[in-house]
Amino acid sequence: MIKISFPDGQVREFEKGVTPMDVALSISEGLARNVLAAKLNGDVVDASTPIESDASLQLLTWNDEDGKKTFWHSSAHLMAEAIEALYPGTKFGIGPAIENGFYYDIDLGGKEFGSDQFKEIEDKMVELARQKSAYVRKSVSKSDAIAYFTEKDDEYKLELLEGLSDGSITFYSQGNFTDLCRGPHIPSTGFIKSVKLLSVAGAYWRGDEKRKQMTRIYAITFPKAKELEEYLFLLEEAKRRDHRKLGKELELFAFSEKVGMGLPLWLPKGTILRERLENFLKRAQVRAGYSPVVTPHIASKELYVTSGHYAKYGKDSFQPIHTPDEGEEYLLKPMNCPHHCEIYKTKPRSYKDLPLRLAEFGTVYRYEQSGELHGLTRVRGFTQDDAHIFCRPDQVEEEFMKVIDLVLYVFKALGFNEYSAQVSLRDRENREKYIGNDEDWDRAEQAIIKTAELKGLPTVVEYGEAAFYGPKLDFMVRDALGRKWQLGTIQVDYQLPQRFELEYTGSDNQKHRPVMIHRAPFGSLERFVAILIENTAGNFPLWLSPDQLAVLPISEKYEDYANEVYLRLQERDLRGYVDHRNEKMGRKIRDAEVGKVPFMIIVGEKEQADGMVSIRKKGEGDLGMMSLDAFMALAGEEINQHSYSN
Secondary structure, eight states: OEEEEOTTSOEEEEOTTBOHHHHHHHHOHHHHHHOOEEEETTEEEOTTOOBOSSEEEEEEOTTSHHHHHHHHHHHHHHHHHHHHHHSTTOEEOOOOEETTEEEEEEEOTTOOOOGGGHHHHHHHHHHHHTTTOBOEEEEEOHHHHHHHHHHTTOHHHHHHHHTOOTTSEEEEEETTEEEEOOOOOOSBGGGOOEEEEEEEEEEEGGGOTTSOEEEEEEEEEESSHHHHHHHHHHHHHHHHHOHHHHHHHTTOEEOOTTTOTTOOEEOHHHHHHHHHHHHHHHHHHHHTTOEEOOOOSEEEHHHHHHHSHHHHHOGGGSOEEOOSOTTOOEEEOSOSHHHHHHHHTTSOOBGGGOSEEEEEEEEEEOOOOGGGOBTTTBOSEEEEEEEEEEEOGGGHHHHHHHHHHHHHHHHHHTTOOOEEEEEEEOOTTOGGGOOSOHHHHHHHHHHHHHHHHHTTOOEEEEETOSBTTBOEEEEEEEOTTSOEEEEEEEEEESHHHHHTTOOEEOTTSOEEOOEEEEEESSSOHHHHHHHHHHHHTTOOOTTTOSOOEEEEESSGGGHHHHHHHHHHHHHTTOOEEEOOOSOOHHHHHHHHHHTTOSEEEEEOHHHHHHTEEEEEETTTEEEEEEEHHHHHHHHHHHHHTSGGGO
């Protein structure tokens, strides 16, 4: 007999060789009907996997993230089966699950493929799913695997096999389709009830621009038709909220081919929004003891050689600057931290000077492949709300907790109330990815884990996601549509202070090495603004709106009064415009609504005669006539409810 521990702490005995599905059946048939896979000692496995010794077990259903991933990866195999049936001779790359659904990279041998073909693939997938074919795992020798894909003439699978060792290769088959895969998979295709192909795109094999471009098909599946309907509704809502669409409609930002791909142009309204965000965080940073700094957009190559970034990321990640002197090598700045290390070194530091907190809204440049550029969320030039804290080792935990407080303050201020934190640690089996010694890494990792626990943060641990110089705490937020975004990040770094030979004089009058904490609550202004636009659908809070109000004179006779009203509003730091157009009032109101202006101030004969204004609020309608002082008090109260904006 073996002992199996469950997530609720319960321990039960079973016969050796029992499978997760057997365990589920012993609990209830209803549970067994919903089991998609299992987590055995932390690893996701097939529900048919024999358990040979004492183990911890979690049965995975559609309600579990790993259950969904297994469902969608199995659906990718089903889509491949349908494609192979409809387009014989198709060659297959990879077909992983992603956050919502899955994709498969395929080579159709030059055949045209587009959305017109989606329905026939969807219908074929449903037809195959109804056959309830089991997903069958089989271990194969490397020679047999090579022989199989040689016969199929599939060079992509043969290339994948090159990196696999004999004895570790598995095939999965369902129906008439067999694929190279390590799994796991759901028990059968019968779980898949509804299917939707979403889009098609080009994708270079293994992400290499020099390799062949394949066809990438994105799709999603569900165990119930109703869930697909709900997802498609959210997709339509996401299109309505798309920051690229709203950014154009609200005149926030633009792109120009002449300026260059991935290099946004901030228009006047977008610049106001951006500056409001900057000023909000700058005020918070001043209160938290940060000192502002500014560093150049370029630097000598030697700076990044010293920091280790050049060796780790390679010359392709750094864009050279051409200078008349051939002996000079300057690069566009891809990160701010090395510059801040040099600022630290400008004078001797004492233990009494620490912590030293240096903050900069620094614009950096990184080359992204053109196919990966996407509005403001993936650009080549972006501004980080970057800061680096240089502190003594005994100050690390306290400083880290203060940064967590700052990040959560930002989230609360901007309406991101649902969040989690990812503890990103090193992959201990892939040591060459990182710099520094194990002792420093252990201390840095424990500092992050301990402070996250002390702050009561909901966390997940991801190995292999650390930066090359230190572990991270990455914050994930959910927006109004339930989508997850990675925003703020905090990193503990023992390595750059060593590489730059940073020192401070301790109370013992000896030289010591400071610890460096990297932090960016927004991450990048561009990406943060994109997420903020989509989360609010462009309906920004009053303190943040580029146009807080529109003064609408009923006719030309009242333009002077409208201008007088607006001048008084400006004196109270309320921003907007006077609509002088020769349009009917209904059109002016409608245009202000479309422009998502929070308040409309209507002035006509009665308002002018009584020295009053009529107020209309977006989403609420008419608020009636009131004095201008009363309106300014109303607007001021709405702004002051969010004390963070002051």
